[in-house]
Amino acid sequence: MSSPGGSSFEVSRKGGVSGCLDVDVEQGRCIWRPHGSEDEAFLGSSSTTSSARGCFGCFTWEGALSLPTSIDGADLVGALACSSEGTTKHPSFRILYTTEVLAGRGRTRRRLLRTEPFVCGSTGQLEECLRQVRRVAGHSEGRKRIMVLVNPVSGKGKGLKILRKTIVPMLEASGIPFDVKCTEKAGDGKALGRGIDLEAYDTLVVSGGDGTLHEVMQGLFGREEASEKAGKVALAVLPTGSGNGFAASIDVVDAVTGLWFVLKNKRSPMDVVSVLQEAGTRGIHREFMCLSTTFGFIANLDLDTEYLRCLGQARFTLGAMYEILRGKTTEAAVAYVPKGSEAPPCDEDSSRIACLFLDGIKGMFEPSFALDDLPPPWKKMEREDFQFFVLANVPCLSMGDRVAPTVSASSGSLALVSTHKSSRLENIGGFGEKYRHNAHTHALLTDVGISFLLLLIFFPFFPLLLDLFEAVDNGTTHESPTASYKEVVAFAIDPKGGKLQFSLDGERIPVSRVYGELHKGLGTFINNYNS
Numbered sequence: 001m002s003s004p005g006g007s008s009f010e011v012s013r014k015g016g017v018s019g020c021l022d023v024d025v026e027q028g029r030c031i032w033r034p035h036g037s038e039d040e041a042f043l044g045s046s047s048t049t050s051s052a053r054g055c056f057g058c059f060t061w062e063g064a065l066s067l068p069t070s071i072d073g074a075d076l077v078g079a080l081a082c083s084s085e086g087t088t089k090h091p092s093f094r095i096l097y098t099t100e101v102l103a104g105r106g107r108t109r110r111r112l113l114r115t116e117p118f119v120c121g122s123t124g125q126l127e128e129c130l131r132q133v134r135r136v137a138g139h140s141e142g143r144k145r146i147m148v149l150v151n152p153v154s155g156k157g158k159g160l161k162i163l164r165k166t167i168v169p170m171l172e173a174s175g176i177p178f179d180v181k182c183t184e185k186a187g188d189g190k191a192l193g194r195g196i197d198l199e200a201y202d203t204l205v206v207s208g209g210d211g212t213l214h215e216v217m218q219g220l221f222g223r224e225e226a227s228e229k230a231g232k233v234a235l236a237v238l239p240t241g242s243g244n245g246f247a248a249s250i251d252v253v254d255a256v257t258g259l260w261f262v263l264k265n266k267r268s269p270m271d272v273v274s275v276l277q278e279a280g281t282r283g284i285h286r287e288f289m290c291l292s293t294t295f296g297f298i299a300n301l302d303l304d305t306e307y308l309r310c311l312g313q314a315r316f317t318l319g320a321m322y323e324i325l326r327g328k329t330t331e332a333a334v335a336y337v338p339k340g341s342e343a344p345p346c347d348e349d350s351s352r353i354a355c356l357f358l359d360g361i362k363g364m365f366e367p368s369f370a371l372d373d374l375p376p377p378w379k380k381m382e383r384e385d386f387q388f389f390v391l392a393n394v395p396c397l398s399m400g401d402r403v404a405p406t407v408s409a410s411s412g413s414l415a416l417v418s419t420h421k422s423s424r425l426e427n428i429g430g431f432g433e434k435y436r437h438n439a440h441t442h443a444l445l446t447d448v449g450i451s452f453l454l455l456l457i458f459f460p461f462f463p464l465l466l467d468l469f470e471a472v473d474n475g476t477t478h479e480s481p482t483a484s485y486k487e488v489v490a491f492a493i494d495p496k497g498g499k500l501q502f503s504l505d506g507e508r509i510p511v512s513r514v515y516g517e518l519h520k521g522l523g524t525f526i527n528n529y530n531s
Contacts, residue, residue, distance in 0.1 A: 007132045009125060011118045021118060023132040028073030030095060030133060032118075071097050077263065078173035079133035081126060082117050091126035092117040095133060096173040098260055105400075109253045110260040112166065130175075139263040140175035144202035146262070148180045149192055149216065151208030155241040159207055162240055162255045167207065170259045183212070193219025198232045203526065205262060207255065209241015210291050214505035220523070221272055221288045227353045227522065235270065236262045236526035239399070243506055245291050248401075249394035249409060250528045264529035268410050269521030273393055274355055275504055276515045278365040290409075291505040293391045293516060295493070296330040299503035329421045330389070330500050333371045334381045337490035337517075339413040341377035355517040357490040364492075365513060371492050381418075381484075384496060388419040388468055388483070391491055391516065395475070402475030406487060409527075412520040413487040417477050419468055420484070490517040 006024040013019070019034035077096035095115045103109040120126040134140060148167060152159040163180065171178045183189055189206075193216040196204060204220070206213045213235065220230050238258040239247035252258040272288050279285035292298075343356040357378075363369050371380050390397070392404035392415045404415030471480035478485045494513045495502075502509045 076137035134175040146178040154208035189215035190219035248396035268527040270523035331496040339487040
């Protein structure tokens with residue numbers, strides 16, 4: 001029985017329990033009313049905040065399906081038909097919904113739940129049930145198709161399992177049409193970004209790590225008229241890689257949470273950074289950055305642990321220990337344009353992605369050109385000895401840090417975070433205070449039998465990194481006396497010496513002079529709907 005405000009269906013459940021499934025579009029909820037039950041005793045008042053009032057998802061004791069239950073439409077994913085190989089040969093379906101649970105570090109995640117099957121009397125009734133439940137969820141209304149790109153070898157190689165158990169069921173239940181492609185080799189992500197139909201799709205979901213997202217962006221923003229059209233397709237991320245910095249920055253802690261954001265469809269402008277290097281006879285090579293450009297400690301951490309990708313996040317822990325023991329200093333000249341600087345006028349064709357602070361500089365890749373020659377509002381950093389250097393477009397480089405707490409994917413600025421080489425005397429003074437006043441540090445070193453004086457003698461850089469790591473973990477790098485923290489909109493890096501290596505979004509790029517400039521709101525991404 002249907003009405004403009006919803007429908008009521010006579011269905012049955014496991015064990016022969018029959019009843020009525022009310023799909024109330026106006027009230028935005030689905031209610032199971034077994035025949036002969038006392039509704040109000042179990043359904044509770046409308047102020048109940050739990051996702052499923054009653055016993056949806058509670059099927060561990062006999063008779064649970066005989067109790068009335070209610071699922072709020074705000075938590076609905078949709079409805080999914082059961083396969084003919086399932087527990088019943090009759091047409092049947094499950095309702096999929098989510099609940100919010102704590103995920104640590106102040107984050108929450110969504111947990112995916114499925115009801116036991118509702119058995120229908122006919123295929124026609126099944127199709128109507130699916131349609132009405134999806135109406136209550138409301139995810140497919142006004143949506144175009146979704147393209148899902150899966151990197152099956154990203155991180156610990158769980159991409160195909162997540163595709164089968166999470167991505168396909170949630171999208172099918174929502175009723176949003178979608179297509180899936182899996183990468184087979186390097187460059188497949190770039191090809192998809194360059195070739196995706198911007199009129200047919202409104203979302204491109206990337207299931208992989210930051211490297212997969214980076215590759216897709218090269219195609220999407222490298223296509224003709226990208227400045228006008230690339231933002232039509234919103235990028236979404238499902239964190240199945242090693243670092244997952246972009247996902248962490250918008251609180252996408254797992255694939256279910258990321259897909260829930262896709263269903264909620266909150267779109268935000270996405271800042272994209274052009275990174276320019278000389279490419280010999282090919283002229284100037286441009287890549288697009290969504291996460292970070294680094295050299296020194298962080299770049300070594302990214303690039304020198306590639307062979308440990310199978311360990312997931314643990315590869316960075318091992319890499320950090322090694323880098324701490326090395327304690328190398330990297331030399332480079334760095335210049336930047338501070339946030340808020342007035343950009344020169346742009347007379348270029350609007351279809352081109354213009355770099356307002358860079359396009360007018362002549363000879364900037366010539367060997368004789370020095371960063372001191374950059375015109376105002378460019379500023380050059382005085383020191384050229386770096387232990388830690390990060391230019392970040394988002395707060396996090398992985399799930400376990402907050403390197404750049406003052407920026408976001410839409411903030412219109414980059415965070416330039418760096419530390420310099422300190423003298424042994426400076427380290428003794430700084431670390432002595434930390435050792436005496438920080439109980440956690442004191443207990444840690446005492447437990448392992450380490451004298452801070454021995455650390456200073458053999459590893460004089462250790463106090464500096466300890467201070468920095470604490471600030472990175474707490475999200476206080478912008479307040480740390482150890483770090484230099486600036487918000488910028490353009491940058492230039494001129495490496496000194498041959499031992500430096502650059503990491504762009506976790507990927508290796510050539511060691512040569514590099515320039516970058518942020519384009520505010522050039523793209524679009526699926527954001528945390530609670531933000």
